[in-house]
Structures are given as C-alpha cells and as structure tokens.
C-alpha cells in the first residue's frame with residue numbers, strides 16, 4: 571500500500587489506519603454530492619461505507635459556491651430536488667446537531683420582456699401544481715419588495731418566500747460532521763484510479779492507496795466528473811467552466827430586509843445579501859469550458875454595469891471579495907443520476923451522480939436519490955428514469971429539453987473518448 575500524507579506518514583500527526591480491503595459501498599468525491607450520498611448510504615443500513623477524496627473534503631466546487639438555494643426550478647425534476655434539499659437543510663439541526671446555515675430569504679425572478687412574462691406564468695403553473703408556493707408580483711410589488719432596485723425596471727416577477735441561501739463552508743462542516751457521526755470511513759488525499767469489474771459487474775475500486783473490494787460504487791466529482799468517468803472507462807458528458815462571484819462593501823441600502831435575492835436570467839446575474847453588502851454571481855455565456863484560473867476582470871466590470879443599472883447604489887461601492895472557481899455543468903443543465911455505462915452497457919453496481927452546477931440547491935436531493943438508485947434502482951425523491959447517462963448521444967447531446975432556469979453555461983461539453991483500459995473486467 572502506498573503511504574499517504576495524513577494517514578500515518580511521519581509528521582502527519584495521525585495514526586496509520588490503513589485503508590479497508592473491503593466495503594459495502596465506495597463513494598468517489600468528498601463534495602456535497604458524494605459526501606451526503608455516503609451519509610445516506612450509511613443511514614440506509616450499509617455497515618461499511620467508504621468515501622475516497624483525492625484532496626480534502628470540500629476542496630472542489632462545494633466550498634466555493636455562492637450558496638443560493640432556489641426551489642423555483644424550471645422543470646419538475648428541479649422543483650422536486652430543490653424542495654427535498656430545502657427540507658433536508660431545515661431538518662439538519664434536529665437530526666445532526668449542526669446545519670448548513672440555510673436562511674430562508676425570498677427569491678425574485680424578474681421579467682424584462684413579454685416573452686419572459688409568458689414563460690414565468692407557465693413555469694409558475696408547473697411549480698404551483700407541484701405544491702410550491704410561488705406567486706406573481708406586479709411591477710409595483712417588485713419595487714416595494716426590493717427598494718434597492720431601480721423602480722420601473724421590470725414587467726413583474728415570480729416570487730418564492732421559502733427560497734434562500736446557505737453558507738457553503740458551513741455545509742462542508744455539516745457533512746464532515748455527518749460522515750463522522752454516522753461512521754462513514756473517509757479517506758482524504760486518496761485518489762480513485764479505476765473501477766474493477768468481474769463479468770461486467772462492479773467488484774471494487776482501485777485507489778492511490780490500494781484496492782478496495784466493494785459491490786457498490788458511486789462516482790461523483792463535480793467539475794472533475796468527466797475525468798473520474800474516464801478513469802472508470804465511463805464517458806460522462808459533464809463539463810467544467812469558470813464562474814465568478816463578488817461581494818460589495820456594506821451599505822445600509824443593502825440591508826437584508828431591503829434586499830431579496832434576485833436572478834436576472836437575461837444575463838445570468840444573481841444576487842443576495844452578504845455581510846451587510848451584496849454577493850453577486852455571474853456566468854459568461856461565451857466562456858469556453860475549462861478550469862477557472864483567475865478572475866475575468868473585464869467580464870466582471872461588464873456585469874457590474876448591468877448591476878449598477880438595476881441596483882444603483884452598487885455603483886458607488888467597492889468590492890471586498892471576488893473569486894473565480896470552476897463550476898460543474900451538464901449540457902442540459904439537469905442532474906445526472908443513474909447507472910454507469912460502458913459502450914452502451916449498464917455496469918451493475920456503479921452509479922453516477924452530478925448536480926449539474928446546482929449542487930447547493932439540489933445536492934442533498936441528488937445525493938439521496940443516488941443512494942436510493944444505487945440500493946434499489948429508483949427513488950421517491952425524484953423520478954430518475956430519464957436522468958441517467960442514456961439520455962446523451964455519442965456527442966454528449968441530451969434528448970431532454972434544457973432546464974430554462976439555469977446560468978448561461980456552455981451548451982456542450984468537450985467530448986472526450988473513453989479509456990476502457992482503465993476498467994479491468996475479470
């Protein structure tokens with residue numbers, strides 16, 4: 571076995587507990603999807619659940635998110651996953667003794683054209699039919715509810731009071747705690763390197779610290795999911811792209827009571843209160859896929875002009891923080907929950923999970939549904955029949971309609987060939 575930092579090397583300060591030879595399930599990836607999934611697998615009764623994380627828990631997208639939780643989804647899948655996740659966040663304090671910091675705050679989705687208004691009413695009808703408390707705001711109601719916004723800008727908006735935001739680092743703390751108290755074995759700084767198959771069925775994983783035999787494997791990875799898939803010989807059309815967030819300096823006009831969350835879908839700009847100021851996030855629709863390495867100052871300034879137009883007080887405010895990070899996406903902005911496939915064949919025992927760039931708002935729901943699918947083939951959280959990899963063609967195009975309430979990410983992923991040599995089939 572390879573000696574890993576943090577697992578007994580001199581100076582690591584930790585006893586060498588080795589890695590287990592066998593497990594009931596192995597989950598790859600210690601982000602919000604993998605970690606909550608491992609916790610749910612354990613809660614479902616599996617004794618030996620192992621989570622393999624190449625770095626440290628939360629070192630992917632999950633610690634860098636803006637924390638926006640929106641149940642006002644554009645599809646029934648999105649509504650159900652958002653609502654399940656919201657209820658989970660609300661239940662955490664009682665069940666875990668810690669929570670992810672979810673704060674209900676109210677979310678306004680403004681309309682700027684007649685087409686926006688018509689689409690919003692259709693969406694609201696779908697959301698209401700699923701029991702979601704979303705209502706229409708007339709333009710003057712939008713102005714009253716959001717006094718920091720320039721008046722008379724909108725043609726109305728949909729509004730959901732139960733939407734809110736969480737603190738991403740607190741969510742990482744919450745799942746780290748949940749993993750510890752539930753007895754999931756967490757192997758940090760341990761990379762998944764390949765899937766072992768026996769007669770086409772999962773028999774275990776290979777890791778940088780040695781193999782683990784297991785009949786169930788869950789593959790997550792957020793922005794790295796396509797790469798995790800390649801290690802397993804599975805083609806996963808999941809992408810990664812730069813996403814930027816900034817926080818303004820505080821201002822009394824941006825007090826939380828005057829600042830509902832807002833998503834300007836027309837340009838992919840959203841905001842919420844943060845530390846007495848405003849946190850705003852943006853995705854550049856023309857951004858090429860790839861890893862985020864720096865802040866795109868030019869695009870940030872362009873989006874700030876739109877922000878100044880909509881929330882004039884921000885024009886005079888400095889920024890106290892800006893960051894760029896790599897966000898995950900899927901070509902149809904929908905989650906992936908379903909069996910792994912190699913050359914069109916389902917791999918029994920291996921399940922793939924992606925929150926499609928909405929891991930704060932959908933993460934626990936995706937994780938719970940993935941655990942259910944891995945154990946039983948279906949889930950009461952959401953109907954996963956259409957959410958598997960088989961919805962994508964060889965070029966990664968989905969046969970499902972794109973979720974209309976999503977950031978303007980790239981619509982396609984750089985499809986790369988699978989590397990079947992990494993999956994051994996004995």
Ligand SMILES: Cc1cc2nc3c(=O)[nH]c(=O)nc-3n(C[C@H](O)[C@H](O)[C@H](O)COP(=O)(O)OP(=O)(O)OC[C@H]3O[C@@H](n4cnc5c(N)ncnc54)[C@H](O)[C@@H]3O)c2cc1C
Nearest residue numbers: 599601602603624630631632636637638762792929930931
């Ligand atoms: C700037 C930004 C803002 C965002 N804002 C929001 C928001 O407001 N609301 C929202 O809903 N979503 C938001 N998101 C998206 C959300 O953060 C992600 O969808 C979510 O974190 C994905 O979770 P995950 O567990 O799939 O991936 P991650 O959190 O990236 O976790 C994947 C893990 O897999 C590990 N890994 C990769 N390869 C291997 C390997 N070979 N072996 C072992 N481990 C491996 C990685 O180290 C990583 O820790 C935002 C993202 C970004 C970047």
